[in-house]
Amino acid sequence: MAVDSRTSSPERRPLLEEIHASYSATISSDASTIAESEEPQEPPLLNQFSRFDTICILAGLWSGVFLGAFDGTVVATLLAPIGAHFYKSHQSSYIGTAYLLSVCCFTPLYGRLADILGRKGAMLLALSLFGSGTLLCGIAPSMEFLIAARALAGMGGGGIMTGDSTSRYQNSLLNLDHTVSSIVVTDLIPLKQRGLYQGMCNILYGLGAGIGGPLGGWINDNFGWEAAFYFQAPVLLFSFALVIWKVDIVLPDEVQNQSLRDKLRRIDFLGSITLVGTVGCLLLGFSLKTTEELPWSHPFICSLFIASLLFGVAFLLVEKSWASHPVMPLRLITQRTPLAVSMSNLFGSMAAFSVLYNVPLQYAFIPPQIQCRIPLKGARLLPHSVAISIGSVFAGWVMRKTGKLYILTLISSLLATLATVLVIFWNENTAAFHLWVDIIPSGFGMAGLITTTLIAMIGGVVKQDMPVATGITYLFRTTGQVLGVALSGAVLQGVLLQKLHSKIQGPGSAELINRIRHSTEIIPHLSPELRAAAIDSYADALRVVFICQAAWNFLAFLWCLPIQENLLPDGPGEDDQQNDDTPEEEMP
Structure with a gap:
């Protein structure tokens, strides 16, 4: 790919400032103004807390990040037993769709709410909504009630897991989710130390996502799926108590002096x-x-x-x-790199979340002789979750060493595509080794992709557009998550219905097909012929879904090709003058 004419522009230094700060590849638009000396100068922090208070504040906030990551993989693991319990397996994808659609809706609001309600108020609101929705899931008497409860939890999840990337007081972070804790880290931690703290936050996110699947499967086997939601209550109470006790952060003067009307006007x-x-x-x-x-x-x-x-x-x-402050400024979307980054994140997120919610369904139909070699339900997602954390850190390390991201972006996208292609060929003869390992490139590649494309997005726009461009990236990413879960669920049910009708015929077939679609737990109790027909139908339907995942990942790869690479400076001695007069070319 041809290097942009701005390749040597000294304006790119802020991107590397944060890359040098941590392997977690954090970058901050706050560092975009640097004095003439070689060392960056930043204004003194408005909030000064003791070391103990800072630890308590971050523990309260990051426990919410951990819980959000944990909850996501737990629910993905429990879709099959929940659907069977309510005799509505065909509606199980709505559980993920309702949550993600709610997150997509409320994500743009929390950054502004953090300015209106204060950091404590915004976090308590998010925790209250998430916690009440989660606990209501545990007592849900019907699938419809559970879906509504997940939507309520998503209203809080939009604040716990995804803050407003457009806030000028917030870092543009290269972790998997743009958390509300990012705002607080910006308020509390000096610029040079933020990379370390964001790296710690990334580790907690990866830990939550990693243990969610195995622990969720163990809880379901021993206590029932309802208990998986109740088990989250202690962490919720811990986070809630620490936020109330210690989070007392003074807002910047620019925010405090704004009227409520002006603050509300900034919310689209x-x-x-x-x-x-x-x-x-x-x-x-x-x-x-x-x-x-x-x-x-x-x-x-x-x-x-x-x-x-x-x-x-x-x-x-x-x-x-x-x-006045659009969630998706169209003037940026018409530019080459922002458009390419947005679309690659859209299709990549569609594939990634389809993998997260549909691969566990495939495990439910693994033949018994293979199941016995996989000791813990949900543990099969553990390597995938670990790969997500490692992929993000590795991408940041490579960019720090090389100052480049284009080839890394393409490789990451191809790794994700490779994983989804491998999954297509799973069958009853697949070795247990492949069931553990084949999806690892998906997590590793997707983590690298969203890390490098966020850098590319910020590096492809002028300084004043950096926060808004970051917000667009997360908007397309959350929209892709919703589309991936919902469309894959629709494809699964459509193909499943067609296959069942073709394989099961005769008197009473319509009622039997309806029972199979509503509950997978009846399949082991069918006659050998009908059981084989049901399992083959699910396998065929899932294979079509996996083909869609591979296609979405390939489209993400194609959209990575037009991304322009702006070389990242490799030393602190370079000038930091921002070239605000060189807008990126628009798409014809």
């Missing part, structure tokens, strides 16, 4: 609502078509697709002409 409510309406109606239309066997011509299905189109048009109009 209309843009968020129209975006969720666009995505939500589209996904609901596809989901109802497959899960409820409604025809394409059904008035309800047609109405949902028309509503999605209208919401989409409204979203574009709002972002272009109405919103």
Whole structure:
């Protein structure tokens, strides 16, 4: 790929400042103004706390990050038993979709809420919503109630796991999720030490994601899936107590002096609502078509697709002409690198979350002779979760050493594609070794991809657009997560229904097919012929889903190709003058 004419521009130094700070590859737009001397100068911190107070504050916030990561892999592991319990396995994908769609909706709001309610108020609101939704999941009397509870938890998850990337007081971080704790780290920790602290946060995230699957499977086997939600209560209470006790952070003068009206005006409510309406109606239309066997011509299905189109048009109009601080500024999306980064993150996130929610379903249909060689349910996702943490750290280390990211981006994308291709060929003869190892490149590659593309996004825009560009990256990423879970669920149910009808025929076949779709637990109790037909149908349906995952990863790779590489400076002696007058070329 040709190097941009701005390759040698000294404006790129802020990107490397944070890369040199930590292997966790954190970068901060706060470091973009540096004095003429070789050492960066930053204003003194507004908040000064003792070492003990700082530890308590970060422990309270980071326990929420740990819990959010833990919750995600726990729920992905429990989809099959939850669906079977309520006799609605065909609706199990809604559990993930409801949570992620809610996160997508509330993600842009929390950074502003942190300015309006204060850091403590915003975090307590997020923990309260997440905690109440999680506990309600444990007492859910029906699948519909559980789905609604997950949506409520997602309202808080948008604050625990994803802060507002557009906040000018927040670091542009290269970890897996842009956390509210990032704002507090910026408030509390000097610039030179932030990389270390963000690295510690990344470790907690990886730990939560890594143990969520195995522990969730163990809890389900011994106490039932409901207990997996109750087990999160102690961590929630710990985080809540520390936030109330210690988080008393003074906001910057620029924020404190703003009126409530000015703060609210910076929240793009209309843009968020129209975006969720666009995505939500589209996904609901596809989901109802497959899960409820409604025809394409059904008035309800047609109405949902028309509503999605209208919401989409409204979203574009709002972002272009109405919103003063749009969640997706269209002027940036028309530029080459921002567009390529956004689309690569969209398709990459679709594939990554489809893997997270559908690969555990494949394990449910592994033949007994292979199952016995896999000792702990959920543990099969552990190597994948560990690879996510290592991939992010490795990508930051490589960029620190080489000052380049383009080839690393392509390799990361190809690794994720390779993993999804390997999964396509799983069958009853697949060795247990492959069931553990084949998805590792998916986690490693995706972590590297989102790390390098965020650097590319920030390096491809002028300084004043860096925070907004970071926000766009996370917007496309969360939207991709929702699309990946929902569309893969719709594809799974559509192909499954077709395969079951072709393999199971005769008197009573319609009722039997309905029972198989609603609960996978009846499959072991079927006659050998019917059991084989049901398992083969699920295997065929999952294979189509895995093919879709590979296609999405390949599209992510194709969108990585147009990304322009701006060489990262490799020394602290380079000038830091930002070239604000060189906008990136627009797409024709």
